[in-house]
Amino acid sequence: MLTKAVEKLFYLAVVLFSAILLLILFLNERPSFYQKIDPKVCTEATATFDFNDKTLAKLVAPVAKPKCSDWKATVLPLFRQMPDYAELPPQLPLEKLWLQFNYQVPAELESDDGLALYSTRIVGGIVALYVDDKLMYTNEDDWHMQWNQPFLVKIPMYSVKPGHSINIKLAIPYRQIEGYSIGSFYLGEAGLLKTWQSQRQFFSIQLPVVLSFLFFIFGVVSLFLALFQIERVKNLLFFVVALIYLVCNMQYIYNASGDGAIYSWFQSITDASISWLMAISAIYASYYAKSNLRWLVNMAAGWAVLITVTTMPVWQGAVIGFLLQHYATLLLYIGIVAVIIFKAIKEKNGYLAVISACIVIYLAGGAYDLAHVSNQTDPDGYYIFPYTTIPLMLFFLVMLQVKYISSQKQLLKSNEIMQQRLVEQELRLNDQHQQLLQQSRQIAEQDAIHKERVRLKQDLHDGVVSSLYLLGLNLPEKRSDMQQALQELADDIQCVVLSLQQEASLNDALAAYRSRINGRLTGTGIELVWQVEDLSQLNWLEPSDVLNILRLVQEATGNALKHAECTVLTIAARVNSEATMVELKVTDNGKGYDLNSTSTGNGRRNMQHRAHALGATLQRSSGEQGTAVTVLIPLQKPARDITPV
Numbered sequence: 001m002l003t004k005a006v007e008k009l010f011y012l013a014v015v016l017f018s019a020i021l022l023l024i025l026f027l028n029e030r031p032s033f034y035q036k037i038d039p040k041v042c043t044e045a046t047a048t049f050d051f052n053d054k055t056l057a058k059l060v061a062p063v064a065k066p067k068c069s070d071w072k073a074t075v076l077p078l079f080r081q082m083p084d085y086a087e088l089p090p091q092l093p094l095e096k097l098w099l100q101f102n103y104q105v106p107a108e109l110e111s112d113d114g115l116a117l118y119s120t121r122i123v124g125g126i127v128a129l130y131v132d133d134k135l136m137y138t139n140e141d142d143w144h145m146q147w148n149q150p151f152l153v154k155i156p157m158y159s160v161k162p163g164h165s166i167n168i169k170l171a172i173p174y175r176q177i178e179g180y181s182i183g184s185f186y187l188g189e190a191g192l193l194k195t196w197q198s199q200r201q202f203f204s205i206q207l208p209v210v211l212s213f214l215f216f217i218f219g220v221v222s223l224f225l226a227l228f229q230i231e232r233v234k235n236l237l238f239f240v241v242a243l244i245y246l247v248c249n250m251q252y253i254y255n256a257s258g259d260g261a262i263y264s265w266f267q268s269i270t271d272a273s274i275s276w277l278m279a280i281s282a283i284y285a286s287y288y289a290k291s292n293l294r295w296l297v298n299m300a301a302g303w304a305v306l307i308t309v310t311t312m313p314v315w316q317g318a319v320i321g322f323l324l325q326h327y328a329t330l331l332l333y334i335g336i337v338a339v340i341i342f343k344a345i346k347e348k349n350g351y352l353a354v355i356s357a358c359i360v361i362y363l364a365g366g367a368y369d370l371a372h373v374s375n376q377t378d379p380d381g382y383y384i385f386p387y388t389t390i391p392l393m394l395f396f397l398v399m400l401q402v403k404y405i406s407s408q409k410q411l412l413k414s415n416e417i418m419q420q421r422l423v424e425q426e427l428r429l430n431d432q433h434q435q436l437l438q439q440s441r442q443i444a445e446q447d448a449i450h451k452e453r454v455r456l457k458q459d460l461h462d463g464v465v466s467s468l469y470l471l472g473l474n475l476p477e478k479r480s481d482m483q484q485a486l487q488e489l490a491d492d493i494q495c496v497v498l499s500l501q502q503e504a505s506l507n508d509a510l511a512a513y514r515s516r517i518n519g520r521l522t523g524t525g526i527e528l529v530w531q532v533e534d535l536s537q538l539n540w541l542e543p544s545d546v547l548n549i550l551r552l553v554q555e556a557t558g559n560a561l562k563h564a565e566c567t568v569l570t571i572a573a574r575v576n577s578e579a580t581m582v583e584l585k586v587t588d589n590g591k592g593y594d595l596n597s598t599s600t601g602n603g604r605r606n607m608q609h610r611a612h613a614l615g616a617t618l619q620r621s622s623g624e625q626g627t628a629v630t631v632l633i634p635l636q637k638p639a640r641d642i643t644p645v
Contacts, residue, residue, distance in 0.1 A: 037185035038075050039101035039170075042068035048094045051175050053140070056126045059096060060138050064130035064169045066098045077120070080179035082323060082374040097124065097180055100169040103187055107163035115160060116190035117168065118197060119151040120183030120380040124174035129153050131160075132167050145255050147373070148383060150200045151183070154190045183379040205252055208386030212249040215389040216242045218396050230403075237284040238396065244280060247273040249386050264313035272308040274326065274366060278333040279304040281362065285340050285355040290347045296339055303332055326370050333363060358392045506535045509546045510553070510573070517557060521569070526561070531572035538582060540637035548610040549584065549631070552618075555607055556586035556629035564590025564627055575635070584631040592622040615639070
């Protein structure tokens with residue numbers, strides 16, 4: 001979807017680019033309200049061989065004395081094409097092109113600005129203008145920039161007389177291997193021609209400079225994006241493209257005229273930058289391709305390196321191949337762009353197609369300007385290569401817009417996700433809050449239960465148990481059965497009191513029970529054998545579980561004392577060999593008894609219920625050798641069913 005938007009906006013950019021070119025062509029129309037001049041020309045041979053400021057200045061004479069007589073009528077514009085390839089002879093004399101024409105000054109001319117001679121451009125050497133054979137003007141200071149600047153010379157009123165004819169001559173020295181280019185001449189009032197010159201300067205110099213710097217600013221923006229790790233490689237390459245483009249157009253900005261190494265290196269760098277611009281553009285395009293174009297990138301970069309090295313001023317070669325060099329570069333990159341376009345069509349890659357179109361516009365603008373600078377086209381035309389930045393700048397703006405829209409969508413999506421997470425987190429916190437409230441209530445309830453247990457334990461121990469012991473002491477000795485009943489009742493209450501202690505363990509409970517049972521067996525002739533090991537591994541027991549175990553031991557012990565007529569009572573507890581159960585066993589050496597008959601009522605059911613509540617197994621046996629009651633308690637807390645058995 002985004003790719004289609006980019007393509008549509010790029011097509012709009014191409015339309016805008018075409019509209020600007022058409023506007024330039026329209027403005028290039030020759031006005032009918034100025035007198036167009038078609039002069040006579042002749043060529044003069046000189047004895048000068050050096051093409052520099054000093055020697056050219058010597059060719060400017062104060063009085064026009066052409067050393068040629070074969071004047072020929074011509075129609076401007078006029079140009080002599082630069083050769084594609086030329087070998088420098090040992091001595092290369094300069095030639096001087098003379099142009100002359102007569103002009104009838106209008107009798108009604110009253111302008112204070114006087115007359116002016118205007119030309120779209122004059123390319124060659126220093127231009128000298130003579131009026132009636134007297135030197136009127138020379139452009140010794142800025143003739144190097146004349147390749148792209150409109151030529152305008154004012155002819156003041158004091159040098160002409162309205163209604164009279166004047167003779168105007170121009171002398172233009174040039175190198176034979178570089179040729180010359182003379183745009184159309186117009187003669188008229190200076191004020192009106194100045195307006196036309198300003199208009200042409202805007203499209204020839206000022207607007208190209210603005211576009212070059214604007215494109216470079218886009219490159220700086222791209223550099224900042226790269227520094228922030230946003231498509232780092234692509235944005236770095238775009239910055240390099242913008243930088244090289246600025247170097248390519250430096251001749252619009254900086255006047256490097258003069259003799260010596262600076263001018264030579266300036267020309268070399270600006271020429272080589274064309275190859276680098278195409279190479280980096282191809283590399284930039286390759287990063288939008290889905291397939292590997294490394295070989296293409298290597299070819300483009302290799303050619304740029306070759307051109308850069310071979311065109312350095314350090315080589316004192318005898319061959320001038322300016323056009324040949326750029327023709328080869330043009331053909332190579334036409335082939336490279338053809339491959340990129342093929343890849344774009346094959347991959348159905350809109351981004352790659354747009355960049356390919358930008359490079360095609362580069363090549364077209366470069367080819368036209370190459371023909372223009374080599375004097376192969378109408379000198380009245382404009383250089384258009386600086387304008388080829390417009391599609392790529394618009395492409396960059398579109399990409400920024402696409403990235404902005406994409407980032408906004410991601411931001412909205414992230415906000416939605418964050419909002420959803422916040423809602424979920426709020427729900428979780430609410431659940432945790434409810435759980436904390438429930439736990440707080442449970443803790444409060446447990447605290448209340450604990451306090452109630454403490455109170456009940458204190459009341460039972462300090463009140464009921466003490467009263468029972470005092471009651472037993474006050475009974476006559478003959479009422480021993482009642483004393484025993486009171487003792488058992490006190491023991492039961494002590495068990496209950498012990499179970500009410502939250503921190504009580506089975507070891508402590510059994511130790512307390514041992515102390516009480518020893519007291520009961522004193523004087524009865526029954527020996528207690530205590531074989532209880534450390535049972536701290538049963539750390540899962542709750543107070544109610546400890547009470548159930550004590551009740552089981554108490555019930556088994558009570559049955560043995562009542563019915564077995566035993567002399568030895570053994571209470572043993574140990575962990576079995578598999579370390580899975582605790583075996584708690586109460587045995588005696590009595591006569592045995594009928595387990596069913598003695599466990600009538602609630603006794604048997606209570607023992608089964610307590611064992612079931614523990615998740616334990618109850619085993620009982622009785623015979624002539626005595627009675628044994630065994631409780632198998634698991635070491636790990638079982639999943640218990642508290643349903644009554």
